[in-house]
Amino acid sequence: MKKVSMLLLCTLLFITGCVQDSNDEEVLQNDDTKEETSIVPSYQLSDENYRMILPYKTSAARGVIGNQIANRVDIDEMEEGLRRLSKEVFDPEELYFQEGQYLTSDMIYTWIDELNPKVKEGADEETYQENPRYLSHILEQNYMRHNEDQSVGLAGISLGIAMKSVYRFQTQVGGPYFYKDIPKDEMLSQANEIAHSILQEIRQMEGLGDVPIMIGIYQEEEQASPVPGNFVAKANVPGGSTSIDDWESVNEENILFPSDEGREKYYDDHEIVSSFGNEIAKFFPNYVGLMGEGFYIDEELQKLTIEIPIEFYGKAEVLGFTQYAYGLVQDMFPNYYDLEVNIKTSQQMESLIYRNAGDESPTVHVYD
Template sequence: MKKLNGCLMVILLFLVACAPNNNEDEVVQEEDSGEETSIVPSAKLEEENYRMILPYKTSAARGVINRQVANRVDIDEFEQGLRRHSKEVYDPDRYFFQEGQYITESMTYEWIDDLNPKVEEGAGEEFHRDNPRYLSHILEQNYLVQGEDNAVNLAGISIGLAMKSVYRFQEESGGPDYYEDISEEEMMKKADEIAQDVLERIRQIEGLENVPVMFAIYREAEQNSPVPGSFVATTNVSGDSSSIGSWQDLNEEYILFPSSEGREKYYEDQELVTSFGNEIAEFFPNYVGIVGEGFYVNEELQKLTIEIPLDFYGKAEVIGFSQYIYGLVQEMFPDYYDLEIKVESSTKMESLIYRESGEEEPTVHIFH
């Protein structure tokens, strides 16, 4: 009966999510956009998310991040995390989100080259180790507010600086790779200098002379890391300032489960993930293992993501397995953090079981 009630709850949640929203979209006009009008959708995917202005404008430096940041998981966390930290400054109930429209592709490449040490022709290993390229990428995000006559205008920007934790280099093209570790202390010292230079350049761009700026420093993971790096510091600059002030330290980290780091730092969470895998292995003979990822702030678990790779021979197997996972979630996992479990075959994601912090019942989605 408990599982039946759970399934009914899933169906109800699905119907509610798909119900039409009768609120009308807003028609607004972007400042300095001539006669162009834009639309602000009335609905948001989640209450804490930003609304975005349509037609959607892509970044003026679109695609650069994919060529500058080596690890895919870093790219995702850098973009999403900058937006997450921006919420501390730009309230989603008041501000609209827009990708960066001021720092162009050519400017991004130029600034990155200017702000990193110049590599001399024929430079040897010692030179590279003494002069690592610290900065990988500069990410801009814009935050707008609605003023008089339905006009929206820029009210603040966020700038993310992606900094390396490991510098990879070659003495000659096609030669072997060398690696130089960069300490967080050394990285932050350089990040402070880079942020000041970036701020001065921003103040020279038309439209950004007097706009508040939030800076966030992101420390990348190693290139082949299965989990992303993390944001380590933020600072806010008022619209009438051209100087970087003090930084607020952040204590965030992503932890892989199972791993030696997970066992050492968060033993109980690792044991929970391991026990969850053991429960699955007991009933499903083709089970090969799971991979977990915990996101921690101030050493408190905020979100646990688990991927379960399995081969299935029909949709009935997927449904039965997902029902089994649904029951294990209720029995094993506490509800003080977000939980997301992805059931994947070799070709696609088969189902998704998720539960937000504080909710009693998980939600299940079977992909067709």
């Protein structure tokens, strides 16, 4: 019981350390509707996260991303990645996050159809191959400013433009699927034209003519990929501008471990993950393997996430496995990046081992 209590105590200390003190709860008014009162919570999880305005407003295009992007890991990475890129433009210490309120579902579906190549129903495979649908989705995020008169106004917009790396299509309903790989340079060329068209449309919308806009180009992975794609380019458009003058490359990668790509690009990290799995396999007969995902910026590992699926036959086995994995994490993994180890069965998460970059010791949580 003492060991379990220590695990829970470590978790509580971790959660407490993540919550940052801030000013008292603020009551604000929306610029557009002075009768609508908004509240900014008095706590934020960390200095790097945006505070959010309450009551929480869902996107005007809620649900579209799930219909347009087939891979769940791409959906999560696109949303989180766009917020990450936005921090370089819209300061999280000064601005608040809100889901996109201007681009509606109908607008996004219409733009996707208009900005993709047209193919007549009943066309043959060659026609589809020559006219792939490049654009999957347009994601909007709003960044809000607290004005001196206690109102909240729009300070900036971030747009994520999701582009396919593989085009999957059928020439007839119920027929076989065909695939076309889309080279990165071809995708970027199309994305540039699409982004300019979207910018022109947005500048004509009421209230958005002078708002700064950050645009990120997201390249999806193929539909069955266990790891997501990544942002590959970004551009900042000043308020009032109707053109995109320069694109800046974004050097981000999500790498699967173990894999041939991981071994070739990041050999040392690949070997650590593989050795970690080998050590677990020596002592736990129910272990069948693990999956690691490394997130890199400019070829430097920022976060390593490992999922270990295993079947347990009692809570004592969960505790024993978690304690053993904890020791391996402490001994084997450097602490210059964030590390997360999720131990799970087919039914649920069993335990979590987490260490922030720079921390000496991991934090452990065993789920009830």
